[in-house]
Amino acid sequence: MSGEVRRISSGAPLEERFGYSRAVELPNGLVLVAGCTSTGNGRIDEGGPYQQAVAAFGVAIEALESLGLGREDVVRTRMYITHARDVDEVGRAHKELFGDVRPATSMLIVSGFVDPSLVVEVEVEAYRGGASA
Helix, strand or coil, rough: CCCCCCEEECHHHHHHHHHCCCCCCCCCCCCEEEEEEECCCCEEEEHHHHHHHHHHHHHHHHHHHHHCCCHHHHEEEEEEEHHHHHHHHHHHHHHHHCCCCCCEEEEEEECCCCCCCCEEEEEEECCCCCCCC
């Protein structure tokens, strides 16, 4: 894959509408996954912060898997939440998924998301070792 940027779409409606890719793989092996929420099949999966975090990370991991990577390749995560009270629940979901991987991470409190029923959005970065620079 030397010198080529690879872009992956998940087919989510906003990707086409807003002109973005679900994931982008750079020639150096870095893979950037766009912000993911608990939205699937055009609708938001119901649930609290923990369930939304698990679902959102599931969307991100699915994007990585479409590129032949997995959660063990994740080197950085970002979690955006709308309430400080959700820190422990979202953190618990993160630990269950990445506790053995231990990526660099950030959790930020934001004022809101496009849909007010969303309380969590996540971003993931992964690295494909051995990729050509």
